[in-house]
Amino acid sequence: MAESSALEPVKPVEALEQQMQKVSLVLSLLGLVLMAIGLADNLVHGENYFLPGSAALTFGNLIHLRSESLGTFTISLGVIILGLIPGIRVTLALRLYLRLRDLFSICITLAVFMELLASIYLGAG
């Protein structure tokens, strides 16, 4: 008991903030570094820099590792990783509210998550 009172416990919301900070830092740096390496690789292998250039890989080609150049594959992977960050932050919030058994916040967060999925589905359709 003495130990738990001596060590200042981290408040749940602060813990969530720390987790979001770590996830955002690691994934955004990973995504951006992959994108930068991919662009450098394309330029080194003779691709000219002009706008708009060619589009990123389709989901199908990305999943099946079908790419004419490693650079384009790496850039596409970087964009996907960056795009996943907000959804992962919502998932972290959901995990916290589940731990706290905060039913109202669980419902709100789940609804936001479902809306996120629905908007992607509607847009893709």
Next chain:
Amino acid sequence: MITALSLFGIGAAAGILGALMGLGGGIFLVPLLTLVFDLPIRIAVGTSLVGVIATSAGVAAFAPRGRGGDVGLALRLELVTTGGAILGSLLTGMLSASLLNILFAVVVFFTAGYTLYKAGHRSDQGQPEDLFRQDYHPTHWTAGLSGAGMAGMISGLLGVGGGFIKVPIMYALMEVPLGVATATSNFMVGITAAASVFVYYGRGDIYPMVVVPTAVGVFLGAMGAVYLLPRMRAALLRNVLVGLLVLLGGYMLFKGVRG
């Protein structure tokens, strides 16, 4: 090389302004990419969405402890905002571009005016303004949620993050301190952008040559903004926000009236 550096510079400027104001930066990126680089609007919006996510992630990654925004408030408002965004994107084809531009301008002028009115009201009370005051309790939930829904609908209609509406709603209407409103909006615009970015990706509107230098610039700009925000006076931040809103509203009104 000059083109890449220009994209990086524009990204960095949008990242700083977007993160400081809680706007995400899309509101600056889309017009700049279309006007300066003559890019098609879909490529500009796709690039801007990646940029908005980079701003949101940059702020989240480097914000000092206790400055990461109000997650609970963000999720409650985002529930309505995302619903509004879905509705807005479904309505896009039914409204004319002129009407959309005029609607955009009216909302922007209203938020600018209301923000100034509230600021004047607070200064009359002689209260010094603390950007990150922690003893706040959001008020006017019904009006705030309605405004957030409208922000979402406008996001869906116009392809922007909607932070320029969310920040004044939280600050002026719901009595949330400006720094907290900005950080909360940065969290929200990331979610709104994430809802659309994969659609643009799937449609083939993400172009690496445009996205990479812009996104890197935006991320570094957002990092710089995190450093600047606690050192800025609330009045300066508010005046820059209102100035940008007036400029933006004037431009959209001009476009709307000209048809």
